[in-house]
Amino acid sequence: MPIPYLTREETASAAQAARSRLPSTPPAKDLAFYGGLGALTVAGALEWPVAVAIGGATWLLRSGHKEKQDIGVQS
Secondary structure, X not given: OOOOOOOHHHHHXXXXXXXXXXXXXXXXXXXXXXXXXXXXXXXXOOOHHHHHHHHHHHHHHHHHHHHHHHHOOOO
């Protein structure tokens, strides 16, 4: 079976193309919020449907606010 030879440039461009398809990393405050929500759920302080509702509502509100800022609408 022949093994293709890849140059350094081909490997770098393939890696860059793969990285461009990945979602961007969320802000640290979002990671802390959702991580804390998950920790409270695992610890038993919240039931999982409540945690999903809180997390989903927060995500919807934040994403709607970000879209308004991208468009230029002041709230």
